[in-house]
Amino acid sequence: MIMPTPYLALLVSIAVMLAVTIFVLLNRYNDEAAP
Amino acid sequence: MINQILLVAYVAVIVLLSWKLRQGTFSGFVLSDRNIAFPAVIGIAYTAAYFSAASFLGGGGYGLTAGMPWVVFCAFFHVAFACLAWLMAGKIWSMSKKYDAKTVPQLLEKRYNSPVGKVILAAIMLLLYTVYLVPIFKGCATLFQGLIGVSYLQGLIIAVAIVAVYYAIGGLPAIIWIGFIQGVLMLVGAVFLYGGLFSAGGGMQIWDHIPAAVLSMDGLNTPWQKTLGQAFAISLGLLALPDLLIMIFSAKDRRVVRFAGIWGPLSIAVYAVCVFSLGILAYGALSAEQLAPFMKNPDGLVPFLAKTILPPGFDSIILLAAISAAMSTMSAIVLVTTTSLTSDILRYLRPEISDKGILLLTRIVGVAILLVAAVSAVNVPQQIVPLVSVSMGVIACCVFVPLFFGLYWQRGTSTGFIASLLASFLSVVAWYFYGNPLIHPVFIGLICGTLAYLAGSLATGGAARALDAEKSKAG
Numbered sequence: 001m002i003m004p005t006p007y008l009a010l011l012v013s014i015a016v017m018l019a020v021t022i023f024v025l026l027n028r029y030n031d032e033a034a035p
Numbered sequence: 036m037i038n039q040i041l042l043v044a045y046v047a048v049i050v051l052l053s054w055k056l057r058q059g060t061f062s063g064f065v066l067s068d069r070n071i072a073f074p075a076v077i078g079i080a081y082t083a084a085y086f087s088a089a090s091f092l093g094g095g096g097y098g099l100t101a102g103m104p105w106v107v108f109c110a111f112f113h114v115a116f117a118c119l120a121w122l123m124a125g126k127i128w129s130m131s132k133k134y135d136a137k138t139v140p141q142l143l144e145k146r147y148n149s150p151v152g153k154v155i156l157a158a159i160m161l162l163l164y165t166v167y168l169v170p171i172f173k174g175c176a177t178l179f180q181g182l183i184g185v186s187y188l189q190g191l192i193i194a195v196a197i198v199a200v201y202y203a204i205g206g207l208p209a210i211i212w213i214g215f216i217q218g219v220l221m222l223v224g225a226v227f228l229y230g231g232l233f234s235a236g237g238g239m240q241i242w243d244h245i246p247a248a249v250l251s252m253d254g255l256n257t258p259w260q261k262t263l264g265q266a267f268a269i270s271l272g273l274l275a276l277p278d279l280l281i282m283i284f285s286a287k288d289r290r291v292v293r294f295a296g297i298w299g300p301l302s303i304a305v306y307a308v309c310v311f312s313l314g315i316l317a318y319g320a321l322s323a324e325q326l327a328p329f330m331k332n333p334d335g336l337v338p339f340l341a342k343t344i345l346p347p348g349f350d351s352i353i354l355l356a357a358i359s360a361a362m363s364t365m366s367a368i369v370l371v372t373t374t375s376l377t378s379d380i381l382r383y384l385r386p387e388i389s390d391k392g393i394l395l396l397t398r399i400v401g402v403a404i405l406l407v408a409a410v411s412a413v414n415v416p417q418q419i420v421p422l423v424s425v426s427m428g429v430i431a432c433c434v435f436v437p438l439f440f441g442l443y444w445q446r447g448t449s450t451g452f453i454a455s456l457l458a459s460f461l462s463v464v465a466w467y468f469y470g471n472p473l474i475h476p477v478f479i480g481l482i483c484g485t486l487a488y489l490a491g492s493l494a495t496g497g498a499a500r501a502l503d504a505e506k507s508k509a510g
Contacts, residue, residue, distance in 0.1 A: 004260075005252075006104055006107075006252040006253065006254075006259045006263070007252060009259075009260075009263055010107065010108070010111065013111065013112070013115075013267075014111070014115075017115045017119070020119060021115075021118070021119055021122065023443070024119060024122045024123055024443075025122060027443050028122070028125065028126070
């Protein structure tokens, strides 16, 4: 089993934040495009 | 004497500004009529409202016991969440304009068509924000003691008087403009302290003087898991605290929101890196004997640093910066707490009250809430102590889940909204008392809130769609 370490926690946090940020960026202006 | 003059000048600027910005309409008072056209003002006021005296004193000193993980996790989560918040801000602004929402509970009410959800959220905010005001008042009164040598009680009265005046006269416009000035003071104070420590520690050589155990990511006297949870829980506020979201509502147009999105995260980053590093940098600039008293009382570190490492006179600027940090947060919190009671709960119960009546009530109730919090701060009731440490996290959880899904997922329903509010609130409280202390309650609240939201929405989404389809068929 992978033991949680502070570095792993930081890495997971960065990955999650990147994923959410990309999702938000992709959905940024959809509401402006709609009539 | 200089400190008294400084304080009088500070108060004079606040009073003059709030008089200039005095408001006569409800929309002007709570929303500045969506007319603020300066991105820097909104961005820096957002930073000032977010960071309180607890961040300045507690956040600065906490690194003494938590070590390097505090600096790394705090810097990371603050910068990441501030960037994310401002990436979402354009959509939040559009939505608040589309629904003509004046408060955050109203925004969610209209998104989910759920007045009951609005009232539940407003009640949660009313309870937890009032509780949260108490320690901020306590910190602010202690700072006044240090600045002008008054008693704790007198400090408390001065704090209430200043905030009550600019809140009741100027409403949100005054809170934002004064918050901008306070934010600039806070940034100057933070940079001074950071630079002062580096110069006292011999420039970059300061890193060589810091013990390896302090710089280790495994944490010093506090386990790193606990530090991670704390850093996450406090910075989650950046994404979803109603007192910050109303600053986004008040922007004139989307261009202002877009540029405020540069000022906000930038000022958050500068302030977070400077203030949260103070605890570990102190190891490089001060001796072990000097640091010893602050191991038990880390809050005293920042005022001590201001006195010892900065040139004479600068310590008053640091104290004023810390007072500004407290006041900017208090004033924004009082506004959202009061509107949750008057505009959200009272309007729901008595829809016939006019805007003028609500405006008058919002002024009076706001001052009353300030007084209640200040009286509680005279002798902090023991029952609220556990609530304080999680109160911001609970509000952020309760707002974040429905807000995020409401913006990006069409299928959320009012059942999901209400379920997520209750699940977040109850799971945080339950975990706080009975859960594993290494895992922060806010993580649990976020997970339970999201699951409850998804389950509630999916369970009722089908029925709602069938009803819609039937309606359109019948129509």
